Amino acid sequence: MTVITCIDDLKQLHRKRTPKMFYDYCESGSYTEQTFRENVSDFSQIRLRQKVAVDMAGRSTATTMAGQEVALPVALAPVGLLGMQRADGEIKAARAAAKFGVPFTLSTMSICSIEDVAAHSPDPFWFQLYVMRDEDFVDAIIERAKRAKCSALVLTLDLQILGQRHKDLKNGLSAPPKLTLPNLVNMALKTRWGLEMLGTKRRFFGNIVGHAKGVKDASSLFSWTAEQFDPCLDWSKIARIRDQWGGKFILKGVLDAEDARVAADFGADAIIVSNHGGRQLDGALSAIRMLPEIVQAVGDKTEVWLDSGIRSGQDILKALALGAKGTMAGRAYVYGLGAMGEAGVTRALEVMQKELDISMALCGEKRVQDLGRDNLLLPKGFLNNYS
Numbered sequence: 001m002t003v004i005t006c007i008d009d010l011k012q013l014h015r016k017r018t019p020k021m022f023y024d025y026c027e028s029g030s031y032t033e034q035t036f037r038e039n040v041s042d043f044s045q046i047r048l049r050q051k052v053a054v055d056m057a058g059r060s061t062a063t064t065m066a067g068q069e070v071a072l073p074v075a076l077a078p079v080g081l082l083g084m085q086r087a088d089g090e091i092k093a094a095r096a097a098a099k100f101g102v103p104f105t106l107s108t109m110s111i112c113s114i115e116d117v118a119a120h121s122p123d124p125f126w127f128q129l130y131v132m133r134d135e136d137f138v139d140a141i142i143e144r145a146k147r148a149k150c151s152a153l154v155l156t157l158d159l160q161i162l163g164q165r166h167k168d169l170k171n172g173l174s175a176p177p178k179l180t181l182p183n184l185v186n187m188a189l190k191t192r193w194g195l196e197m198l199g200t201k202r203r204f205f206g207n208i209v210g211h212a213k214g215v216k217d218a219s220s221l222f223s224w225t226a227e228q229f230d231p232c233l234d235w236s237k238i239a240r241i242r243d244q245w246g247g248k249f250i251l252k253g254v255l256d257a258e259d260a261r262v263a264a265d266f267g268a269d270a271i272i273v274s275n276h277g278g279r280q281l282d283g284a285l286s287a288i289r290m291l292p293e294i295v296q297a298v299g300d301k302t303e304v305w306l307d308s309g310i311r312s313g314q315d316i317l318k319a320l321a322l323g324a325k326g327t328m329a330g331r332a333y334v335y336g337l338g339a340m341g342e343a344g345v346t347r348a349l350e351v352m353q354k355e356l357d358i359s360m361a362l363c364g365e366k367r368v369q370d371l372g373r374d375n376l377l378l379p380k381g382f383l384n385n386y387s
């Protein structure tokens with residue numbers, strides 16, 4: 001059996017075991033993929049400050065995110081089509097997260113529906129909302145998330161128009177996959193994936209089919225989703241959704257200090273600094289580079305979290321040391337899911353927790369809450385190289 005020691009091991013297995021169309025869907029950014037690459041490479045420019053002769057007994061990676069206790073300051077980010085990376089993927093990821101003690105965020109564009117995940121997950125999860133033109137659909141899905149006892153609403157702000165990912169167009173990405181000859185040949189080589197897929201009925205967008213007006217089958221689904229992201233989303237609509245939800249409210253996809261100030265005044269329980277993992281505005285700066293400026297702009301009005309580029313416990317450490325109160329990870333756990341199903345998501349979390357714990361100890365810190373700028377060494381100009 002392969003010994004998994006780091007997230008990259010899971011990525012290699014994910015690539016081997018999942019049809020190309022879905023691996024590529026995960027492992028891509030928009031246009032030139034500059035932002036996608038820099039989300040990761042900018043982390044590696046930040047160095048850690050070693051400290052010795054510090055009592056490091058009794059360490060803990062536990063903290064809270066928006067008032068919720070977490071074993072590790074990481075929430076599983078909303079990822080569409082998880083159920084295509086592995087059969088019943090959303091249920092597997094939600095279970096792994098609940099057992100580990102971190103939040104799972106279910107995407108609007110999930111394969112398993114809100115109700116289905118609620119029926120199979122031991123703990124409440126968070127629901128991520130994309131605002132669609134069809135207001136009845138939006139109203140209804142908010143009510144469905146309430147009925148399913150979702151414990152927070154994560155509203156994504158950076159995808160009202162879809163960034164172009166070349167690979168998805170070339171592969172003809174769809175759920176379920178189109179049965180073209182190259183796709184059939186490729187899928188035939190992924191035996192475990194195929195057998196598990198044959199054993200499940202969950203192969204469409206479960207939150208949409210049967211819930212959105214006129215969407216009953218695959219072809220109506222495609223035309224509906226292509227037209228539905230609401231280009232008119234503005235702060236007044238965001239306020240309406242916040243009030244309708246009435247519970248914990250998290251804004252995802254802020255990458256600018258001015259936007260962050262407005263978002264903080266909106267009474268959000270947390271703001272997530274994110275560029276959607278480099279999938280939207282190619283050419284935007286990495287999330288980690290934008291983080292300190294946004295933390296400063298927001299002050300203590302609300303929590304700021306970092307999303308985009310997390311591939312290790314050391315990345316989590318760096319984000320917290322630059323002022324984030326928590327993080328979200330997307331691909332890091334999707335690699336685990338594609339590699340080994342629920343056990344792979346658990347393994348991804350274990351790997352990152354151990355990396356965080358050991359690195360924290362070697363930096364002379366015992367609690368994630370104590371991490372700060374003093375634990376880092378930044379190259380000159382890292383924070384204000386761009387204006």
Ligand SMILES: Cc1cc2nc3c(=O)[nH]c(=O)nc-3n(C[C@H](O)[C@H](O)[C@H](O)COP(=O)(O)O)c2cc1C
Pocket residue numbers: 025026027039077078079080107108109128156252274275276277278279307308309310328329330331332
């Ligand atoms: C395959 C894939 C699908 C995604 N789908 C969604 C989604 O449905 N909703 C959403 O808010 N973000 C979505 N995201 C963005 C993630 O929530 C998160 O912001 C991103 O993965 C963070 O970057 P990282 O993968 O480097 O951790 C998706 C990301 C990936 C990789």
